[in-house]
Amino acid sequence: MKLIAKGSEADIYVDEDRVIKDRIKKSYRLDCIDSELRKTRTKSEFGLMKKCAEAGVNVPTPIRLDGEYKEIMVKIDGDPLDSVFASKRMQRVGEEVAKMHAAGVVHGDLTTSNMLVKDEDIFIIDFGLSSFSKKEEDRATDVFLLKNALKSRHYKERTEAFEIFMSAYAKRMGKEFKGIQSHLKDIERRRRYHEDN
Numbered sequence: 001m002k003l004i005a006k007g008s009e010a011d012i013y014v015d016e017d018r019v020i021k022d023r024i025k026k027s028y029r030l031d032c033i034d035s036e037l038r039k040t041r042t043k044s045e046f047g048l049m050k051k052c053a054e055a056g057v058n059v060p061t062p063i064r065l066d067g068e069y070k071e072i073m074v075k076i077d078g079d080p081l082d083s084v085f086a087s088k089r090m091q092r093v094g095e096e097v098a099k100m101h102a103a104g105v106v107h108g109d110l111t112t113s114n115m116l117v118k119d120e121d122i123f124i125i126d127f128g129l130s131s132f133s134k135k136e137e138d139r140a141t142d143v144f145l146l147k148n149a150l151k152s153r154h155y156k157e158r159t160e161a162f163e164i165f166m167s168a169y170a171k172r173m174g175k176e177f178k179g180i181q182s183h184l185k186d187i188e189r190r191r192r193y194h195e196d197n
Contacts, residue, residue: 001015022069042068051103057124077118079117082153086157094164097142108127108145110142112150136183143184144188
């Protein structure tokens with residue numbers, strides 16, 4: 001088993017064709033609170049990923065929980081989208097995000113660094129901040145996060161990339177898109193107001 005990443009919440013290991021996400025103890029939290037948080041977040045993330053997989057969303061297939069703090073999932077042999085970025089790939093991103101939202105899951109940290117490219121397919125990863133929600137505002141917040149990520153990580157291609165994403169996302173979301181788009185505009189207006197004041 002090989003450690004491949006250390007995050008603020010978890011260590012990520014690879015063991016042959018599997019990935020193990022191990023939520024680490026936080027010394028600044030009381031033991032009882034820390035244990036309960038880690039258990040709850042581990043179980044929640046695993047369940048939401050399973051829901052996505054069952055709905056046909058490209059995610060690392062969850063295999064099982066190992067104890068209370070570890071998730072075991074299938075390893076995806078792909079490249080982070082932010083390292084092999086191309087605007088055309090945002091069509092697939094739009095389709096996958098729409099499938100995820102239609103399944104009632106919002107990601108909470110939707111950036112190109114939390115996506116993998118494998119054989120031109122897009123896989124969404126790291127559901128540590130995800131939650132179950134069908135609220136239009138929550139879905140719009142996911143879209144807003146992605147738009148900001150494009151602006152900060154892929155500045156030159158941001159406009160074209162977001163247009164491609166939105167076209168594919170809107171087509172897949174159907175009638176629900178109008179409300180999400182309206183909330184997105186509200187979020188952007190509020191952000192501009194706070195930045196100007």
